[in-house]
Amino acid sequence: MQKKIIFLLVIASILNHNLFSQAVPSSEENIPYLVTFGNNSKTSWGDDDFAQTFFFIIPKDMKKPIFLRVFDPETGGTIDEIKELPDTKTTISIYGGQGAYTHLDAQKEQPIGNFKSGIELAKKTFSNQPEYNEQWYTFGPFNPTEGELVNELGGYVIKVIIQGISGNDGNLYKLFLSQEQNSNIKVEGANSLTYEYTFRLNDKPGSISHIYPFINEDVVSIKIHTFDYDNDGIARIISVDKRYEPVQVSGDNEWMASLHKISDKEHRTSLDIQMIKTNPINDNNIVFYITNQYDKLLPFYTSPLGGAPKYKPTIGVKPGLKSTQQK
């Protein structure tokens, strides 16, 4: 109980003292797009469940209306992954109210059970609509109090579910929680998280993308699950206690779980999982999620809580000191 309280205090203080971007993917992540395929697609194209859920946290003291903006919500334009004909429909729905976040099914990596828990605030289905090609579509305005008040997260939470309901094309898009309807003005103190991340890797070899899971005190070890990584480069962990610890990644259309120990120093910090592209494979979509030793999912924050981690070496050498053994 005491640990839980400390954890909450840490989260709350971190959230209060950091200005986070609510762009998903964020600039820190260097991920070009999120991706969701139509439910008739092959999983080997990089989406295991044709759905993606993000939670946006709005500080309690936010009184102004907020907007959820979606970049290129349609499927069929220039950036999307079209298979044959652009026949995919994607539904974007937004939820608030009781259970939007706290319902257990909402925090699963798979869209099962009552994953659409809470109160539906808005919903729109997009198909091949050129007017939205590489354009922002704005949902809202929303009253922050329409979200679910989650004190542990320090504010009201709204849930965004992007689900491919038909077709077999890949919808590439971005999200932004904004204060303005027609431009991306971040909401001070807000953040976003997900429990399963499906995204497109950069095409250019050598580019590095990041994702930032948060490690709480409970965690002793983590399993990093990847799907359809296509062995497209390497992945490694950087933390306050790890320097480039390699992560085992999956091949094509398969899952791989990579086990890693977590030290005390890493508690209440974010890990930086770097993905370095080495192969010239284009349009590589991958899925990530992380579980702890209890198989409980850990959240990815689009802006790392506590900032991107920097490795702190434990061995220190004082210059000019000669070892007696050397004589």
Add this chain to the structure above:
Amino acid sequence: MIRFLFITFFGVFIFLFFTNSLLNAQQFNIKNYNINEGIAQPYVYTIAQGKLGRLWVGTGDGLSSFDGVKFQNYSTKDGLAENFVTSSFRDIDGNIWFGHYEGGLTIYDNNKFKVFSKSIAQSPISSICQDDYKNIWIGTKSDGIVKINPSSKIDHYKDLISNTSINKIHAYQHYLIVATTDGLKILENKTLKPTIQKSLLDYISITNIAPLSTDKFLIATQDEGIFQLNISKDSIYTEEIYSESSIKGLDINILFPDFDNIFWIGTYGQGISKFKYTPDQKLIKIAQYNTSNGLTNNYIKSFFIDKDGDVIMGTFGNGIEVLIDPIFTLYGKKEGLLSANANAVTSYGNALFIANDNSVVKFILKKYKLNDLSEKSQYINVVGGAKITSIISIEEDVLFIGTDNNGIWKLNLANGASERWFYSPTNTLANKINHLNKDKKNQLWVATEDGVFLFNSSSSKPINHLTMESGLLHNNIFSVFIDSRNTAWFATHGSGISNYNNKINTFPSPNESSGLEINAFTEDRKGNIWIGTYGQGIYKFDGKKVVKKYNQSNGLGSNYCYLINCDKNNNLWVGHKNGLTKCDINNENFVFYQKKDDFLVDEIINNASTEDFDGNLWFGSSEGLLRYNLNVDKPKKTGPSVIITSIELYFQKVDWKKYSNQLYTLAQIPLNLELPYDKNHFTFHVRGISFSEPDKIKYKYKLEGFQKDWSLETKEDFVTYPNIPPGKYIFKVVAANKEGIWQEVPMQFEFIILNPFWKTWWFYLITFLFVLLLFVLILKFRTRALEREQKILQEEKIKLLAEITDRKRAERKLKESEDRLKETNKELNTFIYRASHDLKGPLSTVKGLTNLGQMEIKDEASLKYFGLISDRINRLDFILKDLINIVEITEVVLQIEAINFNEILAEIKEEIHKIELPKALRLRFNIEYKNLFMGDKRALYSVLLNLLDNAVRYYNNDKTDILVIVDIADYKNGVLIMISDNGIGIPTEIKSRVFDMFFRGTDQSKGSGLGLYLVKKIVNRLGGKIKLTSLPKQGTQIELFIPSYNESIEDAHEKINYPITSME
């Protein structure tokens, strides 16, 4: 010449065409109420109006009530099921139902909140309605439909409409019309469980429903525009409605009906627009409101029009906005006029013409689109430099223009060319054109300073010229009006009323002393002619005579009326130099619009008004062109509601819970209030509810039981009543809006001021009982006391009786003694009398013998002894006589007769003279007794003789004159006798004994010693009084009073001041 007259300068006429741009001519006012003004939260989800007129604003964090001035916020602490209010509905009984975000339901019964259910559904309540059977129907976001019957039984139909959200639910007869995110569902609820009768517009998100007419509804969708739903006995179907403005593709969330087939349609994020639903089933946008022209927020989440027609919008993030669509709009240079001076105005079809000094502007009006003056043309300086006084259009593209001194001009609107059409080189008065008008034959009527000209529009040669010579009342005609019967009316000053219908007709002025100063005429919708005058107000003329008059005392803004017009609603409009008056002649209600009350203009120009094809009125003023927006001026049938906001005692707020256990929730006003006598100083704070003009409300107050009449109208929203005496009272208040329409049913509040306890019935009763008890106690006590007293008295009585008995016995003994004494006394008196009488004989014999002896005996010694014997015999004789007299006086019955004092005194004088008297003696008698005196002569003789005898015998040798005076006078029904002498007097030490028996003052006295005793006895017997006054050597005075025998002896004693035996 013609060429010269044909104006070569075409001027600058500019055709300006703008497409669909609504101009900014003073469009509307918005009042915004946000957090700073007190609203609970700026996200407004729903608005309702309570029975008392307050607005109920549901927000994401509480419920706000709003009375036009102040907000009051309520939360779960006040009885709400939740703070987040998503929907509201006022049922037929006036209760308001509030639906909440997490499925809670609250009911407000105009007094307090009650949680009907904490979670009647598992999702937000989006809509509530009531059917004809009084069932309440609740539409939820994702938990189906709930029905609550009048007995509060709940039925939840979760699966009826599953997997879809309900946006709106509307009850119609036995149908439920349900707007869902997946089409329109028509449910039939005749059976216990409702069934889906029809499913229309599938896969379309239906956002709203609004009634159009009895069996028709407008249906709003998220992307697909507006549809019309028709429900009849035989069929239910929808049809798409055309809208000239593209609302398809827009998220329509607001659809609200207004009067006259106007609908408010809001598209989320783009403000709100007003549409006219035309008879040919089209929606024409007539106005738009968004952030570019005054709204603070384009996201209108909720919408409401209150009972007074005020428009209230609930925004998402900026609280509520009250839209005040002005009933007047002012146009100036910005809109295309050439100057602020709109000196004449007329219309023809959809064209509106305005004269600006010497130029003309033409606007093409758009039906229903009040503010769209985008199409316009300007014609500059078209009258040769003169000033335009009047304009009229008789045929398309032609405008006739009257000028102040340059005759009539004709303007070709097609090419902008103008020419002087009528001008008299010889008659300058005829060139001063006051007014132009046209009749039903399209003839041109021209009012000038030289009478009236009539033209056929095709020729500038007049077909008639009416002047005083032809019968006009005056040559200077200010205006000419053509009524519905094609009769022309001429406005002149200083005379009567005249018109022309094939001939001139005149009617006398209603003012006998002066004529009518007529400026203008108009006709109302009932065919009556109305006259606007210069300084005399307005008159109603029925064709034969003036039947009504109104002036400033009735509410007219001014008696100086420069124009008069009548709108479609039969209201008169009268223009003045300082504003405009609207006259509701049906109700005799006048509203004066003037600059100081925020009216737009000051001066209305003579006869510068016209009605356009949409029924709006246009007025020319020196500050621009003014339009009265007929369709915005919603007729108000009732006055504003009034609420009591608080009640104070002695100007202090009161916690009324102390005085009543029943309080109205909002203002905490106590019910069934009874206050003690010393809590009698009341201040009532009230609020007339108006959301557009709360500062224009007027009030009237009355405290029934305290005052008879209503107070004068006032703008004060509070009233104080001090020192209210005990009694039952009803406080009443009514309010009126700016138009002067008073609410019919007053708001009232009853209360009682109790009597002080000493005036209460129970106090009276207690007092009465107390008094009664006291009386009973006193009575009892008194009775006991009396009994005790009686007992004592009884005992005393017995004692007294005993004493009385003893006394009686003693009295009896006394009486016996008395009787014995009397008897003895009588026997003694008898003895004395008989003895004296019997002795008198022998004594007389002895005296005779003695006398004889004196005559015969010569012996001096013997003579001496015979002399002594004779003296002694005489003395004895005196004694015997006196004794006899005494006995007689006491025993013998008095002989009453009329007394002559002169006789008695004469006899006494004779007797006195027998005594050896000194020569100096003077005996005087003063008899002044005039009345009749009745008494015993012999007794009086004895008294007077004895007194006089004493007076003359005891004289003073030292005096040269010896006086004895007898005065006899009347005194109080008796006689007062005074015998005065200047004799030797009586020594003080013996004065008190002179009336004793056998008392002689000296041994030398020759009397018996019984004389004064006898006098006293006699006086007593006669009931008189005697008083003796004497000074030694000075003399003696004896007063005696003897009553006449008519009076009783006791009465006689009372009338005399001195006691019986007083002596000095």
